[in-house]
Amino acid sequence: xxKALRVDERLIHGQIAMVWSKELGIxxxxxxxxxxxxxxxxxxxxxxxxPSGIKVIIKTVAGAIELVQDPRAEKMKxxxxxxxxxxxxxxxxxxxxxxxxxxxxxxxAVQANKTTFxxxxxxxxxxxxxxxxxxxxxxxxxLQNVPGDKRELASSSLxxxxx
Amino acid sequence: MLYQALIVALIVFITVGGQELLGFxxxxxPIVIGPLVGLALGDIQTGLLIGASLETIFMGVVNIxxxxxxxxxxxxxxxxxxxxxxHGGLGIALPIAIPLGIIGLQIKTLLYVGVVGPFASKFDxxxxxxxxxxxxxxxxxxxxxxxxxxxxxxxxxxxxxSSATQxxxxxxxxxxxxxxxxxxxxxxxxxxxxxxKILWENNISVFYFLGFLIVAYFKVPxxxxxxxxxxxxxxxxxxxxxxxxxNQDIMQRPALTDNSGSQEELEEDDFFS
Numbered sequence: 001x002x003k004a005l006r007v008d009e010r011l012i013h014g015q016i017a018m019v020w021s022k023e024l025g026i027x028x029x030x031x032x033x034x035x036x037x038x039x040x041x042x043x044x045x046x047x048x049x050x051p052s053g054i055k056v057i058i059k060t061v062a063g064a065i066e067l068v069q070d071p072r073a074e075k076m077k078x079x080x081x082x083x084x085x086x087x088x089x090x091x092x093x094x095x096x097x098x099x100x101x102x103x104x105x106x107x108x109a110v111q112a113n114k115t116t117f118x119x120x121x122x123x124x125x126x127x128x129x130x131x132x133x134x135x136x137x138x139x140x141x142x143l144q145n146v147p148g149d150k151r152e153l154a155s156s157s158l159x160x161x162x163x
Numbered sequence: 164m165l166y167q168a169l170i171v172a173l174i175v176f177i178t179v180g181g182q183e184l185l186g187f188x189x190x191x192x193p194i195v196i197g198p199l200v201g202l203a204l205g206d207i208q209t210g211l212l213i214g215a216s217l218e219t220i221f222m223g224v225v226n227i228x229x230x231x232x233x234x235x236x237x238x239x240x241x242x243x244x245x246x247x248x249x250h251g252g253l254g255i256a257l258p259i260a261i262p263l264g265i266i267g268l269q270i271k272t273l274l275y276v277g278v279v280g281p282f283a284s285k286f287d288x289x290x291x292x293x294x295x296x297x298x299x300x301x302x303x304x305x306x307x308x309x310x311x312x313x314x315x316x317x318x319x320x321x322x323x324x325s326s327a328t329q330x331x332x333x334x335x336x337x338x339x340x341x342x343x344x345x346x347x348x349x350x351x352x353x354x355x356x357x358x359x360k361i362l363w364e365n366n367i368s369v370f371y372f373l374g375f376l377i378v379a380y381f382k383v384p385x386x387x388x389x390x391x392x393x394x395x396x397x398x399x400x401x402x403x404x405x406x407x408x409x410n411q412d413i414m415q416r417p418a419l420t421d422n423s424g425s426q427e428e429l430e431e432d433d434f435f436s
Binding site: 018022028055056057063067070072073075076 | 225360361427430431433434435
């Protein structure tokens with residue numbers, strides 16, 4: 001069961017380890033990121049941030065799609081982490097049973113012309129196009145940083161900003 | 164007053180700064196700062212009492228990323244200093260500590276953004292030059308600068324603020340200070356609840372209820388319960404360690420030759436197991 005897919009450019013960090021993992025009651029984290037899957041140093045750093053009692057696996061985006069469709073994945077409560085909205089769309093295209101599509105932290109590390117959605121979400125024009133695509137696939141896609149924050153529907157943010 | 168201001172500023176610098184210099188040392192917790200400030204100002208008992216009270220209130224405050232709520236170090240240092248200076252107990256410390264904890268966090272965040280932040284690219288360029296010594300120097304330099312500025316707050320707050328604080332506190336009617344003392348006695352429950360929200364696990368909750376049982380029926384003092392908890396923790400840790408060793412022995416015995424899965428499949432099996 002896939003409890004959530006979160007777009008978070010920092011992938012695993014304190015908020016994921018302490019707050020989201022608890023809130024979602026997950027027992028496994030799937031990191032879906034092509035660069036990280038090829039970089040052992042980054043993998044080591046991410047694995048250090050994983051809370052005890054939670055398993056983690058680092059895959060390419062394509063590898064993660066395959067992994068979560070494995071029948072054994074149905075028995076686990078999973079959180080998928082991606083770095084960009086674009087990657088989220090790639091997964092959403094092939095995986096239809098994600099319970100919560102979450103746009104968390106994205107855009108701070110990107111050097112380009114960006115539109116600010118919230119304090120934690122800044123998207124380039126290409127990412128906005130991806131977000132629209134994502135909303136088509138998952139209408140309930142929401143912007144939310146930590147569980148205590150309000151879930152703001154991505155579709156209404158897009159409408160509000162005339163995008 | 165200058166001595167008091169200096170010493171409290173120094174304590175804030177060492178403890179709150181030191182908390183983040185050597186890993187997460189917990190030096191900046193109220194239970195450490197309270198007695199220290201008390202010792203420096205000649206009333207270690209008040210320091211310990213207020214430190215312990217504020218610790219129970221701020222116990223659940225662990226600032227993680229965006230989920231930050233307060234910086235209890237500055238709050239405790241000033242609350243203890245004023246409580247000793249004005250000869251008041253928790254009733255005086257509490258109205259000072261709670262807002263200061265929140266203001267302290269805002270200032271701390273501002274210092275991260277304003278003092279440390281601008282140097283992020285400098286670190287990058289030093290790293291690309293391979294200048295290890297430069298990175299070390301910059302790291303500790305920024306640490307010193309950041310916490311020096313932070314320590315200026317308690318310094319000036321005590322130097323110029325103590326008479327103003329006294330007047331302000333005298334204006335509060337006793338009905339309200341009494342109420343605050345009562346609220347202060349209730350607040351530890353909030354601190355514990357915040358901590359529970361992070362730490363609660365159903366399979367270890369039995370220990371939580373064991374604690375209640377021991378207090379309610381056996382009237383055992385807190386220190387004895389703490390020692391009992393240590394014994395349980397050591398026993399559990401030893402058992403876990405032995406289990407882990409046994410597990411490793413079993414895993415190593417069957418040769419991996421017949422199981423000719425690729426590294427990736429092994430990794431996936433491990434993830435799903």
